[in-house]
Amino acid sequence: MNSLTTALTTIRRSPYQALIAVLMTSLTFFISFLLSFVVIGAEIVLKHVESQPQIIAFFELGTEQEFIDNMKDKYNKNPQISSVQIVTQEQALDIYRKENSDDPLLIELVTADILPASIEVKTHNLEDLELIRTELDAEDSIEEVIYQQDVIVTLKKWTSGIRTGGIVVASVLAIVSFLSIMIVIALKATNQKNTISIFRLLGATQGFVKLPFIFEGVLYGFMGCLIGWILAFLTIVFSLPQIQAYIGNLFPLSIPLELLAIQLGLGILTSAILGATAGFVAVSRLMRT
16 A cells, blocks of 8 residues: 555656656557457448348349249258348338338339349358359349449458557557656656665665556556546547448447446556556666666
8 A cells, every 4th residue: 555655646746747658548548449449340340241141133023933942942952052041022022111111102102013032142151152143143034143242351351451450550559658657657766766775775675666666657557548448438429320320220339338348447457567567667677777
């Protein structure tokens, strides 16, 4: 407790130096938390897109149901395909009505007999999509094939790029924060060099001397983490309605409370390690000189 009290007293006596360390750490955690939200959001979008049919083939109007059923059986037996689903004309009409429920005139004008039935196909591997698309294109009574591989591949590239970029940016900022905390604590330790020397002459252990500076580093990290988390949370909360309006009814967006708790917990743990290490290194270098 004495070490913690000493650390708080040191911070209070030099608030501007402490402010620099906290601001730098806050920026690091703010960007890190924000990037983690973006990466998780991109993963959710990718999973949603992957859960949708990857190939949709529309039958010509008037195609016999027997032909459609035979095609379903044929593709169900294909080991490359994970799922096959038939959307009948009646089901297509139900989907159309749901999507245009706000426009009664459009609903009245469209009947099931003018909407084509379709077959929706998903494969185990994205690499097999091109082959299946070619096979469906060559089938009799298939009028059009919609192919979503490009969308999925692009999303995967973007998600991977965001994740890699986020790790690089967060790492660089973490190093800068580490150096900022270390420099601030080193300056304070230098100002107290005579006091430290007296303590050492009186028989104080290295742990006793270092502990207040380690606590100081932990406090900088904790405050920076908490401020960064709050700023990232507020940014996401205020941005969510605009993002939801942009993507429409594709899927509902929300912020899971478990994610927030995990983020904050990992952030506090990381900040404690970062600050403690910076404080330890700063005072250790001084005591060796």
